[in-house]
Every structure is written in C-alpha cells, then in structure tokens.
Amino acid sequence: NAGVTQTPKFRILKIGQSMTLQCTQDMNHNYMYWYRQDPGMGLKLIYYSVGAGITDKGEVPNGYNVSRSTTEDFPLRLELAAPSQTSVYFCASSYLAGGGSYEQYFGPGTRLTVT
C-alpha cells in the first residue's frame, strides 16, 4: 500500500497562473480532504468529499475547485494563483474506524509558492 500520494512535492507559480495538485489513495477510503497549512499555523479544510461524485466546501474554499470522479483520486485546482495561496497543501483520506471515529491518513504535502 502506498497510502496517500501527492504530486508535485514543490511548485512555484506566478500570479494568475493555474495548476492542479494531484492526490491519490489506494486504501479504498470513501472520504477525502484537502487542507492548507500556513507557516506556524494549524490546518484549515479547503474541500472534502464523501464519495465519488460528491464534494463540499470546507472552511476556506475560495480560489479553489475540486472534482471526485473516482474513489481513488481527488485533485485540487487553483485557477488564478494569488500570493495568499502560498502554503503547504495536504490531502487526506479516511474510513470509519472502531468506536465510530473517522481516522484520517495524510499525504506528504505539496509546498506551493506564488510570486
């Protein structure tokens, strides 16, 4: 099992450019999430998905879009990059564990700089 994989690891964008951050999980988890982590801060939820074809906004969705056409993949799209989107982006997936909790498994992150 590779778990949750993310590409690319690093990226520098110019203001106004667009890009897609890729996320794939091989654990057959229904739930997937995108977070951003700003320097010295906790994680904020951007978008999440409870299954293929279903997505919903999190705490900070502005400037981003997602799609979920398969269980495995959950790409995050930035259409018009802005300096405020400079951050580390983490993808995660989860399943219903014992005790009724949803344990989340995280990818290694994508470090994005917008200049």
Next chain:
Amino acid sequence: GNSVTQMEGPVTLSEEAFLTINCTYTATGYPSLFWYVQYPGEGLQLLLKATKADDKGSNKGFEATYRKETTSFHLEKGSVQVSDSAVYFCALSDQAAGNKLTFGGGTRVLVKP
C-alpha cells in the same frame, strides 16, 4: 461551532524530561479526539485517539485521556527523546459536523540532548 485550543509553543525540553501539552475543546456533539504528530518536512501522522469520555489513548509512550467534564485531552509522555521533536496537533471530529477534523494550532516541541 467546534474549536480546539492547545498551548502555544515552542516547548523546549531536555532528553528524559516529562512532556505535557494542554488541549481543550468546544463541540456541539460528542466528538472523537485525536493527537497528530508532524515530523519536520513530513505530513501528519495519527499518534493516538479516544472516542468516548474517560477513554485513554496511548502510543509510543504518549498518553491522553478524554475528560468530558473539563473538555480536555492533554498529551503526556514521561520521558522524551530527541526523536520526539515535532509539531503536535490536537484535533476533534464530530458526527454533527460531518466527521470533519477541527485542528488546534499545533505545538512545536524541541527536545535537546
């Protein structure tokens, strides 16, 4: 809404010292509580969890007890090692909030030899 508050760092300790990181929460339902650890340059890893009041989560010498009366989930380790240097995040998930994780701001721990 839900929220998690944890002590600010950095926390600097000597090897073999006792570590405690305070975490308190506010939730509308009956949350599950988690501690995640982030080592330098890596993603978050689940360290331990507790799903109901008075449960104790434990892993790698770390422990935390779900205290409903004080809405707390403090993380403790009796004897830290240099390899425990990391950022620790307290988090909760709540069925009433769609099982999404709400994170605290993180506490950086630095253990010196």
